Amino acid sequence: MNLREAIEASLEFEKKIRDHYKVSAEKAKSPGGKKFFAYLAKEEEGHVAYLKKMSEEFNKAGVVPDEPLSTIFTRSEWVIEGESGMKANEEKHSYEGEMERLLAALELEEDATRHYEKLAGSLGPEGKKLFGRFLEIEDTHTALVRAEVDYFNRSGYFYDFPEFSMESME
Ligand SMILES: [Fe+2]
Ligand SMILES: [Fe+2]
Secondary structure, three states: OOHHHHHHHHHHHHHHHHHHHHHHHHHOOOHHHHHHHHHHHHHHHHHHHHHHHHHHHHHHHOOOOOOOOOOOOOOOOOOOOOOOOOOHHHHHHHHOOHHHHHHHHHHHHHHHHHHHHHHHOOOHHHHHHHHHHHHHHHHHHHHHHHHHHHHHHHHOOOOOOOOOOHHHHO
């Protein structure tokens, strides 16, 4: 796989993940779930836009432009402590389907991490720079989704991360 093919393959991958989060946000019954999935949908949408731009520029100039890729999830480790709420048991039933969507998200993020790991290590300095950054971010997503899965498992509802605010995403 050359750099151009790697960018195209990554673009398709990011679209798939974005669509998963978009649908999950639409289907989520709880506000916490909606918010969680919507954040990730927005972040992955940013990846789609970024890679589209990289693809266009690369096709024109033959080099990947030097443009930073930012993220709204700045911490690389995510653990949610404590608080497993009594009301959770009552709510659990109505949130069916949420766990499946969370687990599907976890699988996609793990796949993305492996995908970028491979690309970052096999396409020279340019590939290492571009895909190494994606690797960092997707690794963080994996940790974040895993933390949410753990929390949901324990409590039956979504953890509403106070660290993120809609404003910081604009
Ligand atoms: Fe992504
Ligand atoms: Fe991701």
